[in-house]
Amino acid sequence: MHYLSIEGKQKLQGSVSISGAKNAALPLLAATLLSKNKINISNVPNVADVKTLLKLLGNLGASSSYDNNHVTIDTTTVKSACANYDIVRKMRASILTLGPLLARFGHCEVSLPGGCAIGQRPIDLHLKALEQMGAIIELEQGYVVAKAPDGLKGTTIIFDKVTVTGSENILMAASLAHGTTKLVNVAKEPEVVQLCEVLQNAGVKIDGIGTSQLTIVGSGGNLLDIQDFTVIPDRIEAGTYLCAGAITNSKITITNVIPKHMEAITLKLERMGFGIETTNNSITISPASKILPADIETTEYPGFPTDMQAQFMALCTQADGTSIIDERLFENRFMHVSELCRMGATVKLKGHSATVGGNSELNAADVMATDLRASSALILAAFVAEGTTKVHRIYHLDRGYENLEGKFSALGAKIERLEE
Ligand code: UD1
Numbered sequence: 001m002h003y004l005s006i007e008g009k010q011k012l013q014g015s016v017s018i019s020g021a022k023n024a025a026l027p028l029l030a031a032t033l034l035s036k037n038k039i040n041i042s043n044v045p046n047v048a049d050v051k052t053l054l055k056l057l058g059n060l061g062a063s064s065s066y067d068n069n070h071v072t073i074d075t076t077t078v079k080s081a082c083a084n085y086d087i088v089r090k091m092r093a094s095i096l097t098l099g100p101l102l103a104r105f106g107h108c109e110v111s112l113p114g115g116c117a118i119g120q121r122p123i124d125l126h127l128k129a130l131e132q133m134g135a136i137i138e139l140e141q142g143y144v145v146a147k148a149p150d151g152l153k154g155t156t157i158i159f160d161k162v163t164v165t166g167s168e169n170i171l172m173a174a175s176l177a178h179g180t181t182k183l184v185n186v187a188k189e190p191e192v193v194q195l196c197e198v199l200q201n202a203g204v205k206i207d208g209i210g211t212s213q214l215t216i217v218g219s220g221g222n223l224l225d226i227q228d229f230t231v232i233p234d235r236i237e238a239g240t241y242l243c244a245g246a247i248t249n250s251k252i253t254i255t256n257v258i259p260k261h262m263e264a265i266t267l268k269l270e271r272m273g274f275g276i277e278t279t280n281n282s283i284t285i286s287p288a289s290k291i292l293p294a295d296i297e298t299t300e301y302p303g304f305p306t307d308m309q310a311q312f313m314a315l316c317t318q319a320d321g322t323s324i325i326d327e328r329l330f331e332n333r334f335m336h337v338s339e340l341c342r343m344g345a346t347v348k349l350k351g352h353s354a355t356v357g358g359n360s361e362l363n364a365a366d367v368m369a370t371d372l373r374a375s376s377a378l379i380l381a382a383f384v385a386e387g388t389t390k391v392h393r394i395y396h397l398d399r400g401y402e403n404l405e406g407k408f409s410a411l412g413a414k415i416e417r418l419e420e
Contacts, residue, residue, distance in 0.1 A: 002394055002418065002420070003417075003418055003420055004379065004418075005388055005389075005390055005418050006390075006391065007414035007415075008362070008385035008386055009384065009385075009386065010248070010412060012248050012250040012252050012412050013251065014410060014411050015255055017256045017407075018233045018234055018238045018241070018254055019045040019237055019256075020042075020045045020230075020231035020232070021233060022237075022399075023191045024190070024195070024234075025041075025044050025045060027191065027192075027195050028041065028198060029041075029050070029054065029073070030057075030100055031100060031198060034172060034175060034224045035076070035202070035225075035226040037074075037226065038072060039074075041070070041071040041072075041073065041229060041231060043232075043233075044069050044070065045237075045402045046066075046403070047401065048395070048399045049091050049400060052087060053091065053093065056088070056094055059083075060078045060080045060081070060083070061075075061077050062075040062078050063077060081101045082110075083101070083108070084111055088110065089113070094111075095123055097110060098169055099169035099170060100173070102130060102146045102148055103174075106147065106148050106151060107146065107149070108145075109143045109145050110143065110146075121330070123166070126166045126170065127144065129157045129159070129173075130169075130170070132155050132157050133153055133154070133170075133181065135148045136148070151221050152176070152177040153178050153179055154177050154216070154217075156182040157170060157181065157184065162212075164187040167183065167186045167187040168195055170183060171186075171214065175204045175216060175218060176219050176223075177218035177220075178218055178221065180217050180218070181216045182213070182215050183213065183215075183216070185212055186214050187300060187301065190232055190301070193209060194231070196209040196214065198226065199224070204216060204217065204219065232258060233258055233261075235257070235258070238262060238265075238283070239262060239307075239311065240380075241254050241407070242254060242262075242266070242269060243314070243315050244380055246274050246285060247380045247383055248384060249287040252285060252411055253283070254282060254283050255281065256282075257281060259278040259283055264305065265305070268296065272291055272315070273289065274286065274287070274291075291318055291320055291358075293319040293320065293356075293358055294319065294324075295324050296309070297326040297328055298327050306327065306328075306333060309327055310377035311376055311377050313325055313354065314340060314345075314377040315380065317340065317346075317356060318358065318359070319359075320358055321358045322358060323355075323358065324356075326352060334349055336371075336377045336378065337354065339370070340381055342365050343363055343364070343382075343385055344361055345360050346360060361386070362386070364385045364387030364388050364389040364390075365389060366389075367382075368391075369391060369394055369395075370396070372397065372400045375391065375393075375397040376401065378391050379391060379404075379408075379415075392420070
């Protein structure tokens with residue numbers, strides 16, 4: 001197993017190019033199951049989750065190649081509609097194949113994703129919506145067994161909660177359904193918007209893109225003419241690099257980003273005292289004369305993303321005062337707290353709220369990554385800690401950050417991937 005060795009107290013400088021968004025690439029790759037032709041996809045991040053989904057699609061019968069952030073995929077050869085446990089257990093987002101497989105084949109079996117480090121993360125809303133579209137769903141031996149022999153039927157679905165992958169799953173299912181589906185209380189994340197746009201370019205009539213209400217006219221079971229496309233930049237990777245600039249109080253520039261997608265993050269950084277300058281595709285962060293404490297509440301887009309909560313917690317340990325972080329989306333997303341505290345942070349947890357003490361002198365330690373974004377918080381903390389931190393279990397990081405140590409090294413960090 002690999003770990004990262006990070007020498008603290010280094011300033012960063014220069015610029016870093018942001019990769020394609022993992023959370024956009026995954027639903028878009030799942031959507032290729034709806035295509036009647038081969039598709040070329042650019043700006044696909046080279047991360048483990050993408051490889052896992054390509055493997056799953058390969059197991060179903062698709063052929064694909066991955067080269068230099070470019071995927072060519074042909075799903076016309078897919079014969080199987082069974083996403084088995086061995087792959088699904090590695091990545092929760094495999095559930096994104098449920099909607100497309102059921103819509104295309106009229107039946108499918110997709111393993112339940114199982115437990116997850118950041119809470120229970122049920123899929124009840126995905127299943128309820130498919131049932132409303134006429135699917136018969138049973139849970140058998142850890143699998144979702146779904147049938148819709150006469151195809152899925154358009155209807156009105158009101159999501160009880162805003163769910164990102166739930167919205168994406170049902171959007172894909174609705175694109176091939178018979179009739180019109182109205183989705184209410186849909187996620188508005190940029191990744192959902194890109195999925196809408198790709199489906200729209202494939203000939204599906206979708207109204208309300210970017211709003212919380214979508215109306216989708218299904219193709220009546222006909223496969224779609226999905227066009228080649230480029231994955232949008234990863235706003236969470238981008239935010240993580242901005243936090244690295246912030247915590248080391250350095251001036252760095254991130255390029256290949258869409259600043260509009262990052263407003264909740266950049267506004268928060270500005271309020272904490274950092275300078276933010278944007279162009280149409282880059283953001284430069286400059287040092288704060290004093291890092292001010294923050295008040296953060298995670299919520300759905302366009303609010304502050306839960307996927308940036310851990311990184312901001314690391315940053316808040318360096319603020320001049322006490323910060324409050326309210327985690328509203330996931331009940332168990334404070335697993336990084338104990339590791340940050342082992343490095344000298346003072347964080348008090350009460351329910352879904354964390355009180356983060358500022359002006360902390362952090363010290364290097366051996367720490368363990370517990371989930372994808374928690375791992376990046378530990379790296380940020382390591383950048384300002386005294387001594388050399390070792391971050392273990394970095395397979396969590398590899399799920400979502402492309403060439404992390406290469407990118408940070410280029411910014412001047414002393415970071416190395418080593419064998420245990
Ligand atoms: C997606 C992102 C993840 C991000 C999260 C919230 C991908 C691949 N993952 O995860 O990085 O942290 O959005 O922005 O895009 N819920 C239910 N029932 C359901 C579905 C969800 O109760 O059927 C609840 C969840 O427990 C959670 C909330 O809804 O409290 C939001 O979860 P959801 O948006 O579904 O997260 P994911 O799509 O899994």
